[in-house]
Amino acid sequence: MLDVIDYHKAYGDFVAVDSLSFGVEGGQIVGLLGPNGAGKTTTMRAIAGIIPPTRGQLKVDGFEITADPVGAKKRLAYVPDDPRLFETLTVWEHLQFIATAYEVPDLDVYGQVLLEKFELTEKRDTLAQELSRGMRQKVAICCAYLHRPRLLLLDEPLTGLDPRGIRTMKQSLVEQAALGNAVVISSHLLSLVEGLCTHLLIVNRGKKLFLGSPEEARTAFSNVGDDSLEEVFFRATEAGEVSR
Numbered sequence: 219m220l221d222v223i224d225y226h227k228a229y230g231d232f233v234a235v236d237s238l239s240f241g242v243e244g245g246q247i248v249g250l251l252g253p254n255g256a257g258k259t260t261t262m263r264a265i266a267g268i269i270p271p272t273r274g275q276l277k278v279d280g281f282e283i284t285a286d287p288v289g290a291k292k293r294l295a296y297v298p299d300d301p302r303l304f305e306t307l308t309v310w311e312h313l314q315f316i317a318t319a320y321e322v323p324d325l326d327v328y329g330q331v332l333l334e335k336f337e338l339t340e341k342r343d344t345l346a347q348e349l350s351r352g353m354r355q356k357v358a359i360c361c362a363y364l365h366r367p368r369l370l371l372l373d374e375p376l377t378g379l380d381p382r383g384i385r386t387m388k389q390s391l392v393e394q395a396a397l398g399n400a401v402v403i404s405s406h407l408l409s410l411v412e413g414l415c416t417h418l419l420i421v422n423r424g425k426k427l428f429l430g431s432p433e434e435a436r437t438a439f440s441n442v443g444d445d446s447l448e449e450v451f452f453r454a455t456e457a458g459e460v461s462r
């Protein structure tokens with residue numbers, strides 16, 4: 219569903235992402251992990267077609283984002299860590315806007331289902347500027363789901379959500395994967411990522427350190443007795459170069 223082939227991003231002399239290659243299949247939930255500045259957001263934004271790659275190919279369901287941006291963007295949704303909303307539009311007007319842009323045929327039904335799921339029904343006619351931070355995050359997530367993307371890219375989607383919101387979010391991602399869609403989620407909240415992700419992609423300083431299942435990560439990086447994901451993360455990012 220997602221093929222990243224030799225993706226490279228440089229800002230002047232500074233290399234933010236260094237020849238990164240990986241694939242994500244439908245049904246997989248990939249946790250994109252790495253320290254601050256590792257290149258996670260840069261990679262997600264490139265896949266979403268927001269920043270052009272210096273080099274490489276980024277294919278969504280076979281559609282390369284630079285060569286066929288419309289084809290690729292129809293099939294993906296990206297939720298940044300600080301979603302921007304239209305402050306003077308209501309929650310429902312956001313969904314109407316997305317439905318028009320992506321030609322969603324069943325806004326009235328599916329939009330309502332999403333608002334219900336994310337506990338926004340009573341805020342349907344509230345302006346974005348009057349929403350709490352967590353509610354804004356939920357509106358962005360509803361907008362992302364509305365056009366039924368094959369690939370979901372979510373940058374720190376659990377931050378700002380209340381416990382029920384986190385549970386709903388996690389359940390909805392599992393549902394997306396069960397539908398055969400691919401999910402890439404970046405998060406520093408390792409305990410929340412644990413149990414959700416089928417695969418982990420660990421990056422540091424723009425390089426891939428590891429891609430595999432959480433079990434494989436434990437085998438590769440943990441010592442007996444300290445197999446928390448946090449410990450795996452520290453060992454992986456302190457170990458340095460590509461291990462798989």
Ligand SMILES: Nc1ncnc2c1ncn2[C@@H]1O[C@H](COP(=O)(O)OP(=O)(O)OP(=O)(O)O)[C@@H](O)[C@H]1O
Binds near residue numbers: 232256257
């Ligand atoms: N527009 C830019 N110009 C120059 N350097 C940039 C630019 N955008 C990002 N960078 C650099 O690229 C590197 C990767 O940044 P990125 O935002 O992708 O990291 P990240 O893994 O998402 O980090 P965090 O966990 O803090 O969100 C960082 O060193 C950052 O300073």
